[in-house]
Amino acid sequence: MQSEQKELFEVAFKKTKPSSDGQKVYQYLVHKVFFDAISSAYPLFYEIVDKTSFEEVVCDFMKFGARNHKMWQMPNEFRKYVKKFNKFKEIRYADELLWFEWIDVELMMKNYKPLQEKEFSYENEYKLNANSVIKKLKYRVFKKENFSVKGEFYLLAYYNKQEYRVLYREISEVMYLFLKELKKSGSNKAINMLAKATEQSKKDVKEFLKDSLSELAKESIIRI
Amino acid sequence: MNNIKGLGLGLRKDFLQDIDENGFLPDWWEIAPENWFDIPYHHREKFEKMISLRPTVAHGVALSIGSDEPVDKKFLKKMKSFLDFYNIEHYSDHISFSSLEGIQTYDLLPINMTKKSITYISEKIKRVEDFLDRPLVLENATYYYLPKSDMREVDFINSLMEKSGTKLLLDVNNIYVNAQNHGFNAYDFLDELDLTKAAYIHVAGHYKNKELGMLIDSHGMKVTSEVWEFLQYTLKKVDIPVMIERDNNIPSYKAMITEFKVMQKVVQNAK
Numbered sequence: 195m196q197s198e199q200k201e202l203f204e205v206a207f208k209k210t211k212p213s214s215d216g217q218k219v220y221q222y223l224v225h226k227v228f229f230d231a232i233s234s235a236y237p238l239f240y241e242i243v244d245k246t247s248f249e250e251v252v253c254d255f256m257k258f259g260a261r262n263h264k265m266w267q268m269p270n271e272f273r274k275y276v277k278k279f280n281k282f283k284e285i286r287y288a289d290e291l292l293w294f295e296w297i298d299v300e301l302m303m304k305n306y307k308p309l310q311e312k313e314f315s316y317e318n319e320y321k322l323n324a325n326s327v328i329k330k331l332k333y334r335v336f337k338k339e340n341f342s343v344k345g346e347f348y349l350l351a352y353y354n355k356q357e358y359r360v361l362y363r364e365i366s367e368v369m370y371l372f373l374k375e376l377k378k379s380g381s382n383k384a385i386n387m388l389a390k391a392t393e394q395s396k397k398d399v400k401e402f403l404k405d406s407l408s409e410l411a412k413e414s415i416i417r418i
Numbered sequence: 419m420n421n422i423k424g425l426g427l428g429l430r431k432d433f434l435q436d437i438d439e440n441g442f443l444p445d446w447w448e449i450a451p452e453n454w455f456d457i458p459y460h461h462r463e464k465f466e467k468m469i470s471l472r473p474t475v476a477h478g479v480a481l482s483i484g485s486d487e488p489v490d491k492k493f494l495k496k497m498k499s500f501l502d503f504y505n506i507e508h509y510s511d512h513i514s515f516s517s518l519e520g521i522q523t524y525d526l527l528p529i530n531m532t533k534k535s536i537t538y539i540s541e542k543i544k545r546v547e548d549f550l551d552r553p554l555v556l557e558n559a560t561y562y563y564l565p566k567s568d569m570r571e572v573d574f575i576n577s578l579m580e581k582s583g584t585k586l587l588l589d590v591n592n593i594y595v596n597a598q599n600h601g602f603n604a605y606d607f608l609d610e611l612d613l614t615k616a617a618y619i620h621v622a623g624h625y626k627n628k629e630l631g632m633l634i635d636s637h638g639m640k641v642t643s644e645v646w647e648f649l650q651y652t653l654k655k656v657d658i659p660v661m662i663e664r665d666n667n668i669p670s671y672k673a674m675i676t677e678f679k680v681m682q683k684v685v686q687n688a689k
Contacts, residue, residue: 198565199486202527203518216563219630220527227524259521263480263493264455268524306459358460 207256228256228268235269236295238338243285251281266303270296287333287341294335294349297327301353301360312418314411316400322377323417325353328370336362352415368392369406376416381407421473421507422446422618425681426661429474433671434464442675443472448661451476451500451509466504475508475618476501477587477663480522483542483556484529485515494549501550510555510587510617513539513578528561531574540582547584555617557587560595560635571596572610585617589663590652591645595624595633604648608655618659621649621681638666640677646684653688660685 204210205217206224229252233240240248255275260268273292275281282288306325322328331347334340348370350363365373368388375384389399410416424445431453437443447469457465480493501509514526529535547554558575569577579586588611597604623639626632641662649660662677 198530199515199518199527202563202565203521203523206523206525206527214563215631216561219562219627219632219634220525222627222630223634224523224525231524260524261520261522263490263496263517263522264452265522265524266453266456268522303456303458305457305462353459355459 207259208253209257225253225256227265228252228260231265232269232272235299236273236292238295238335239288239291242341243282243288247282247284251276254279254281266299269299286344287335290331290333291335291341293329294331297329297351298360301325301327301351304353306353306355306414311412314404314408316404318381318418320376320381320407320411320416320418322373323352323414325355326415327351328365328373328377330370336364350415352413355414372403381416422475422659424659425678425685426475426618426659427674427678428477428661428663428665429465429468430664430668431458431461432668433674434461434468436671437464437468439467439471442678443468444661444678446473446475446659446661448475448477448663449506450665451478451497451506452480455496455500469504469506474504474506475510476506477557478509478511479524479526480516481511481546482515482517483511483539483546483554484513484527484535485518486538487518489542489546489549490517490520491549494546498550501552507552508555508617509550509552510557512557512559513575514559514561526559528559528564530566531564531571532566532568533577536574536578536581539578543582543584553584555585555587557589557620558592559589560592560599562599562630562632564600572607576610576612576615579612579615584615586611586615587618587620588613588616588652588656588658589620589622590649591620591622591624591641592635594645594648595635599632605651608648608652613656616656616658618661619649619652620661620663621645622663622665636666637663641680646680649681650684650688653685 202220205212206220208221212218212221232252255272258275260271262268262271273296276292277289304324329349331349332344334343334347336349348365348367350365351360354361372384372388375387385396385399389396407416426446426448427444429447429449454465481489512526515529516523516526543554575586593607594604597607621641622637623641624633624635625639627634660681662681
């Protein structure tokens with residue numbers, strides 16, 4: 195490998211000091227690309243974080259290295275880096291807030307099949323759609339305030355094809371477990387699981403879930 | 419580049435939804451393919467409609483043709499599949515490098531301007547063209563620091579085009595910025611450039627960074643009057659398509675049309 199290319203890389207990622215004004219420009223430009231992409235992907239996090247420590251972690255991440263050709267994916271690599279190396283220890287909910295902000299980007303950037311509204315029916319087997327994610331959280335990061343309130347929260351995030359945006363719903367633990375099983379094994383097994391866990395008949399569980407599942411199907415959160 | 423004629427514009431997500439397909443459209447579009455590998459649901463239909471209405475060329479940033487290592491096959495595969503899917507015949511990138519050992523800078527870094535680089539890059543160009551099954555066009559890039567050089571930039575570009583047989587995406591803003599930063603005359607540079615190899619022209623904005631003491635090729639503001647003048651001079655020497663490239667701080671489509679009309683006047687005045 196050309197030592198000049200390696201040298202410029204080291205400078206650009208602030209591993210070594212620039213030896214000329216020109217090298218300084220590359221340090222500035224590469225840092226700006228990383229900083230702008232990361233701070234704009236995580237606006238809530240950036241608002242609350244200490245700016246000096248944010249800068250330091252961004253620089254550490256640059257030195258660690260981002261590998262995805264697609265620049266929009268780079269902030270996700272940053273998020274994984276923060277989690278893996280336990281950065282921002284002083285912010286207990288950092289991992290969850292970064293996840294919450296990233297899932298918005300990820301669900302927005304996905305391509306989905308055109309909307310096909312079909313009425314819900316128990317005759318069909320349903321799975322969780324690719325536009326939806328469920329997550330158990332320790333902090334209420336989805337409320338966009340009072341992040342540090344600790345507890346057990348269950349979140350459904352999904353891309354709404356009519357509004358062209360990601361919507362969030364806090365769901366019950368029962369619904370979370372049901373959707374988790376539905377994602378893994380489909381709706382029939384999820385209904386069986388819920389009937390067994392609540393010691394109810396499948397018929398009662400179906401009756402109990404009917405309105406919710408109809409709405410989830412209407413929103414394309416679950417699909418055949 | 420026989421499928422594009424006249425004046426083009428970079429198609430960007432930022433103003434995609436503002437475009438009225440029955441209203442003003444440029445003669446052709448240029449897209450940054452890496453930015454469209456993943457097309458959000460709410461943009462796909464409009465994107466596909468727009469590129470069906472006008473000839474479209476692709477101008478990438480992540481090929482890293484100048485890095486001293488083989489081109490990433492996975493990346494090339496993705497690029498080929500994208501270009502094939504949308505039937506985009508022309509693909510370009512920059513005479514620079516942006517990644518090493520899989521690590522990305524997301525910026526364009528300068529390469530050694532040496533005879534050795536010409537040989538190495540020419541071989542890489544051939545491999546890329548064979549893989550993509552289409553010619554590769556390369557843009558003269560800005561550089562703020564030159565790692566190693568045994569020739570002038572203009573000789574380097576001419577020799578690279580000659581040896582590789584590739585066409586040049588002539589970025590007049592980049593010539594202007596380099597000339598200002600490195601103390602040479604942009605007009606003399608252009609006079610020495612082999613313009614028979616030029617495929618089409620980019621114009622873009624730059625700004626002066628006082629702290630760094632250099633002009634920065636930001637693609638984030640309006641084209642300056644000096645660059646418009648330089649474009650006019652260029653067009654008197656070569657009659658090829660021209661487009662405005664805007665990648666940062668992207669304004670409304672309406673504002674882009676206003677700047678497009680400035681370009682129209684410059685082109686008319688050059689004739």
